[in-house]
Amino acid sequence: MPFGASKIIRQLLEDRSQWTDFRAQDLGMLLTGIVAQAAEGRTELVHHAAPLFNFLNESYTTESGLFCDTATGYRRRFASFAAQTVLAFACYSYGEFDGDAEAIELANACVRRLIALQGRQGEWPWLFDAERGEVVDFYEVYSVHQYGMAPALLEIAERHNVEGARDALVRGFTWILGENQLKRSMLLPPLQMSYRSQVRQSEMHARSRGMFRAVANAYLDRKxxxxxxxxxxxxxxxxxxxxGWILWSFGERSDLPQLTQNLVFSRALR
Structure with missing residues (x-):
């Protein structure tokens, strides 16, 4: 790690008064990174792992199972799919490293709720009201959530016997192959790229309307x-x-040939 980045991270970790400023993804990536380094023998930051997990448990969890986006503030309850993925992954990482059953169960609870909220064609919703445990906006539906973030999380959930984890992974992935609302593959084999998302036409260039909708849905108790x-x-x-996410999630998997050996990928190599 570059010295400058290492210095900033150390300062963040050592000044706990700054922790309340962490967004969910900041906290989750810090905890996951510390655990990953410790697992490889670099333990200089591992003493921060337990306090970080305790802070996560005290400030970002809800009775619904979903995680909040911040520790305090007006947007605390409005958390994205990425926030759920990163914090649940961090809980799995810490729980497996430290043998902490509570951390594992926090992650399992989040995954169970996400599976319950998955769209009918495998869509992973974009934004949640964590306090109610409900979706406040499905869109945009992002390809990276379908083929990258969700599979990475669900692979671990399957290892911890979360019911429906594999089916949810497969349904989510086949969304990008064309089993979606637009009936379009999200992959572009000739360019070796993917379309970023399916989005409301009216919000292609502005998201403020979506945020107002999400807030209204939350406070009016709408789904x-x-x-x-x-x-x-x-x-x-x-x-x-x-x-990078799709490579990380599937690069070492051979147990899902219906996905990893789909013809769309072999065509991209021609």
């Missing part, structure tokens, strides 16, 4: 629904980290 495919569009972007 978000999928909308008509006629009102959706493809976001024609691809970011490098998205392709």
């Amino acid at each position: 978000a629904q999928l909308i008509s495919p006629a009102k959706l569009a493809l976001r024609a972007e691809c970011r490098s980290y998205e392709l």
Whole structure:
């Protein structure tokens, strides 16, 4: 790790008054990174692992099983799918490393709720009201969640006997192969890229309307629904980290040939 980055991380970890500023993904990646380093014998930061997990448990958990996005503040209850994935993954990592059954169960509870909220064609919703444990906006539905983040999390959940984890993984992945609302493959073999998401046409260039909708759904106790495919569009972007996620999630897997050996991938190599 570059010295400058290492110095900043140490300062963040040592000044616990700053921890309340952590977004869910900040906290989850820090905890996961510390555990990963410790597992490889680099233990200089491992003494922060237990306090970080305790902070996570005290400040980001809910009775619904979903995680909050922040420790305090007005947007605490509004947490994305990525926030759920990163914090649940961190709990699994810490729980397995330290033998902490409570951490494992926090992750399991989150995964069970996510599976219950998965869309009818395998969509992983974008935004949740963590306090109610409900979806407040399905869109955008991101390809990286379908083929990268969710599979990484669900592989561990399956190891911990979470019912439905493998089926949810497969349903989510086949979404990108064309079993989705637009009936379009999200993969572009000639370019070795993928479409970023399926998004509301009216919100292709502005997300403020979506945030107002999410807040209204939360405070009016409403559940978000999928909308008509006629009102959706493809976001024609691809970011490098998205392709990294699919490689990380499936690079060493051989137990899902119906996914990893799909013809769309072999065509990309021709």
